[in-house]
Amino acid sequence: MCFPSQKDGVLTTETVLQYFISFTWLRSTIAFFQCLLFAPQNRNLTDVSILCKYTHLHKLELQNNKVKDLSCVSHMPALAILDASHNEISEFFGFQAPKNLKVVNFSHNRMTKMRDLSEFSSLSKLTLDNNNFSEICGLEPCVKLTHLSLANNKISRISSVDKAPLIQLNLSGNKLTRIEGLENQLNLQVLDLSHNQISSLNGLQNIHMLCLLNLQKNMISEIQECKHIRNLLLLRDLNLLENPVQDQPDYRLSVVFLLQHLTALDQENVSPEEKVSAVNKYDPPLELVAARDHMKHLVYQMMQPQLLYDSTLPGVDSPYPMLVLTGPQCCGKRELAHRLCQELCEYFAYGICHTTRGAYFGEEDGVDYHFVTEEDFQNMILMGKFIQTVEYAGRRYGLSRDAVEEVAREGLACCVHMELEGVLSLKNSHFEPRYILLIPTQVEKYVEHLKNRDLYSPAQIDLAVSRVEMYADTNRQHPGFFDNVIASDDWDEAFQTLKQVVKEYLVVEEPGREESARQTGLYPSMHIHTTTRTKSGLNQDWSRIKPTPGLKWPQNMANENSVA
Incomplete structure (x- = not known):
């Protein structure tokens, strides 16, 4: 449509009437048009004082002009929407407040200072982009403001x-160096802080409704900053483009792992395959860790000259008798393993593991562990020396093939202790031990025991306590995974129960058959007779397996899972 030209940028009555008449074709009454006025845009208007006469206006659009004075709005009590963007206005809300004013756009003007908006309590959306504000103030009375830019x-x-009660907040392109003042924004869903100088995500922890966070072109350099927003479970879209953190190795997988609820990162969708890869890389399931560990050691072993091991005799189809004590840190498994081997030395000997940690007070090298350097431990892996290895609390532990073979050469069953990760790895091997779980049932007593040892930091104690539940969950979720479960709150009581359980495993043959058995078998006093657990924990009959006389695993033991 065409409008008469204005003299010197002044909006005239003729122009306004022409504007109204142009819309009469669309509606039946002029009264309606007094409520909705879309004033001429891009016409270099400087004076719109004529609008004081139009008191019933509901919507006023004056964008892309040269207006400096909006005092005419004081005469529009019904005004609800005002767009005066792209003008030359310097005074912030320089008019009396229309009581129903809800939406205001003052972007691209010349405003420098905000004032108290107590009179504008109905505001719900306020846009102030591209001005010269250096401070946010005066918005406390705006209790209905949901959108601020x-x-x-x-x-x-x-x-x-x-x-x-903000839902959307846009503060991009400012001079922010930290995130603050948002602690009470419980409804905020969209936050744009791009193009600032922010280096930390601290300050976002409580915005639990946040769905989209734009931090493009800031100074974030550490992946661990994402931990500040890890509990924002509704966060779906995160933008960290043009931040130094993108130069970190495996940046994308690391962020996807820390924020597994994301569906978009850096303007690209996060695929299910990425999430699986991230979890497998940084927190793989124990079963996957065990499978990788087993495969690694198997490959390195195959690269070495092949030998006939003592533990495979007298028949390659016969399972070598092993006993594994497992449980969380300081549950007594090492101490009870030593004690069991001492009292039942005619059946068992202790299998000494290797570790890269230093010796605790009272521990002896070659008795409790083989204490080795990280370099020596890695060389043993490359030489195919280990059956299984695990990493716990930053230290490495491993059961070597030689540790088992030294016991096997003595004609005894090997008794070892290890963490759950080691059990899972060993279950992938050809060995088929009996697994006994030693678990604390009184958490307070367990924590007190850890503290009394004066060896562990609070973080290490917390980790140990959390793993108690992991062992308990494994026992509940995988029936038959452990052959027996014994409470280890009192080590003396636990040992008596352990000894009784092991004696039930052991079945001594008749004296008349023992001499004959000694002449025919490698393990002169042992006989295995059991119901086996497959690698998945299921049972199948092994009653036919009788490699050597003397020691028996009773057929029903695989189905027993008792807590003493």
Whole structure:
């Protein structure tokens, strides 16, 4: 449509009437048009005072002009929507407040200072982009404000927004160096802080409704900063483009792992395959860790000259008798393993594992562990020396083939202790031990025991306690995974129960048959007779297996899972 030209940028009555008449074709009454006025745009208007006469206006659009004075709005009590963007206005809300004013756009003007908006309590959306504001103030009375945009100003600190029930907040292109003042924004869903100088995500922890977070072109350099937003479970879209953190190795997988609820990262969708890869890399399931560990050692073993091991005799189809004590840190498994081997030395000998940790007070090298350097441990892996290895609390532990073979050469069953990860790895091997879980049932007593040893930091104690539940969950979720479960709150009581359980495993043959058995078998006093657990924990009959006389695993033991 065409409008008469204005003299010197002044909006005239003729122009306004022409504007109204142009819409009469669309509606039946002029009264309606007094409520909705879309004033001429891009016409270099400087004076719109004529609009004081139009008191029933509901919507006023004056964008892309040269207006400096909006005092005419004081005469529009029904005004609800005002767009005066791209003008030359310098005074912030320089008019009396229309009581129903809800939406205001003052972007691309010349405003420098905000004032108290107590009179504008109905505001719900305020856009102030591309002005010269250096401070946010005066917004406390705006208790209905849900959308606020102050992009491309000079703001260095977030303030005055804690009482506004914001849903969307845009502060991109400012001078922010940290995130603050958002602790009470419980409804905030969209937050744009791009193009600032922010180096930490601290300050976002409590915004649990946040769905989209834009931090493009800031100073975030550490992947661990994502831990501050790890509990924002509704966060789906995160943008960290043009931050130093992108130069970190495996940046994308690391962020996807820490924030597994994301569906988009850096403007690219996060695929299910990425999430699986991230979990497998940084927190793989124990079963996957065990499978990798077993495959690694198997490959390195195959690269070495092949030998006939003592533990495979007298028949390759016969399972070598082993006993594995497992449980969380300081549950007594090492101490009870030593004691069992001492009292039942005619049946068992202790299998000494290797570790890269230092010896604790009272421990002896070659008795409790083989204490080795990280380099020596790695060389043993490359030489195919280990059956299984695990890493716990930053230290490595491993059961070597030689440790088992030294016991096997003595004609005894090998008794070892290990963490759950080691059990899972060993279950992938050809060995088929009996597994006994020693588990604390009184957490307070267990924590006190850890503290009394004066060896562990609070973080290490917390980790040990959390693993108690992991062992318990494994026992509940995988029936038959452990052959027996014994409470280890009192080590003396636990040992008596352990000894009784092991004696039930052991069945001594008749004296008349023993001499004959000694002449025919490698293990002169042992006989295995059991119901086996397959690698998945299921049972199948092994009653036919009788490699050597003397020691028996009773057929029903695989189905027993008792807590003493």
